[in-house]
Amino acid sequence: MSESSSSRGVHLGANQYGKAENRVVRVVRDTARHEVRDLTVSTSLRGDFAAAHTTGDQADVLPTDTQKNTAFAFAKEKGIGAIEDYALTLADHFLEATPAATGARIEVLEHTWARLEVDGAGHDHAFARAGSDVRTTVVNVEGRGEERVAQVLSGISDLVVMKTTGSAFRGFLKDRYTTLPETDDRILATSLVVRWRHDPAAVAAAGVAWDASYAEVRRVMLEAFATTHSEALQQTLYAMGEAAIAARDEVVEVRFSAPNKHHFLVDLAPFGLENPGEVFIAADRPYGLIEASVLRDGAPDPGAAWHAVPGFC
Numbered sequence: 001m002s003e004s005s006s007s008r009g010v011h012l013g014a015n016q017y018g019k020a021e022n023r024v025v026r027v028v029r030d031t032a033r034h035e036v037r038d039l040t041v042s043t044s045l046r047g048d049f050a051a052a053h054t055t056g057d058q059a060d061v062l063p064t065d066t067q068k069n070t071a072f073a074f075a076k077e078k079g080i081g082a083i084e085d086y087a088l089t090l091a092d093h094f095l096e097a098t099p100a101a102t103g104a105r106i107e108v109l110e111h112t113w114a115r116l117e118v119d120g121a122g123h124d125h126a127f128a129r130a131g132s133d134v135r136t137t138v139v140n141v142e143g144r145g146e147e148r149v150a151q152v153l154s155g156i157s158d159l160v161v162m163k164t165t166g167s168a169f170r171g172f173l174k175d176r177y178t179t180l181p182e183t184d185d186r187i188l189a190t191s192l193v194v195r196w197r198h199d200p201a202a203v204a205a206a207g208v209a210w211d212a213s214y215a216e217v218r219r220v221m222l223e224a225f226a227t228t229h230s231e232a233l234q235q236t237l238y239a240m241g242e243a244a245i246a247a248r249d250e251v252v253e254v255r256f257s258a259p260n261k262h263h264f265l266v267d268l269a270p271f272g273l274e275n276p277g278e279v280f281i282a283a284d285r286p287y288g289l290i291e292a293s294v295l296r297d298g299a300p301d302p303g304a305a306w307h308a309v310p311g312f313c
Contacts, residue, residue, distance in 0.1 A: 213250065
């Protein structure tokens with residue numbers, strides 16, 4: 001009998017394994033007018049895989065290559081509707097296929113394409129990448145059958161937004177190292193990463209219209225960004241989260257990671273020029289990083305919803 005890891009005073013801790021960043025592109029060619037779904041899919045399983053680590057026994061391990069193949073095969077066999085549904089389908093399949101697994105985590109990023117216009121009309125099969133922001137989902141499913149709990153995060157990354165006025169920063173704490181001047185009129189800009197958590201009861205009841213929910217949350221958050229007279233980026237983020245929760249009953253938590261993309265007024269006085277808030281230098285680093293979460297009162301416990309989701313407080 002080989003020496004176990006525990007007899008050497010160590011033991012295996014938390015672990016998971018999977019296939020990261022599968023680039024799945026699905027072209028729907030049912031008619032002459034094609035549709036494109038462009039995804040980055042990452043899959044992982046967690047559970048009782050101690051033997052694989054401590055003795056190299058792979059009997060309970062569904063290979064990462066199989067996970068990759070499944071992501072591509074399901075794009076054809078089951079199609080790709082809302083990315084949340086696609087992720088849930090993959091998670092349930094992997095749990096069914098892997099008895100030793102107790103949980104599955106699926107992350108999907110969707111990269112959108114817009115039709116090229118020719119003579120004022122969208123071309124049937126020519127596209128250009130649309131925008132910088134990326135729709136995302138992270139699905140964590142634990143258990144099977146009546147014990148199954150599905151936690152779904154929807155989100156947006158790389159959402160770059162700016163207000164050229166309507167933002168202030170003043171009245172802050174100062175010490176002997178403070179040099180930042182107060183201002184009641186500044187540029188407010190950020191590149192947002194936002195994720196919002198859905199009530200598992202709504203997910204279990206198949207009561208979430210994912211595409212409509214995503215579109216409305218995105219819309220109301222951007223409206224809040226535009227219309228909130230901001231005394232600080234923190235205040236704006238809270239208003240955006242509050243708007244999302246008010247708009248959709250199934251949304252119970254919103255988390256933000258927001259780097260403050262600073263714009264500093266350039267001193268043009270040496271050139272005999274005035275600069276009344278017109279010419280700025282955009283500084284990419286260092287930057288303030290604001291992270292916050294907004295929760296519905298009485299929100300259910302997140303369980304595994306935020307498992308392995310980096311970049312949030």
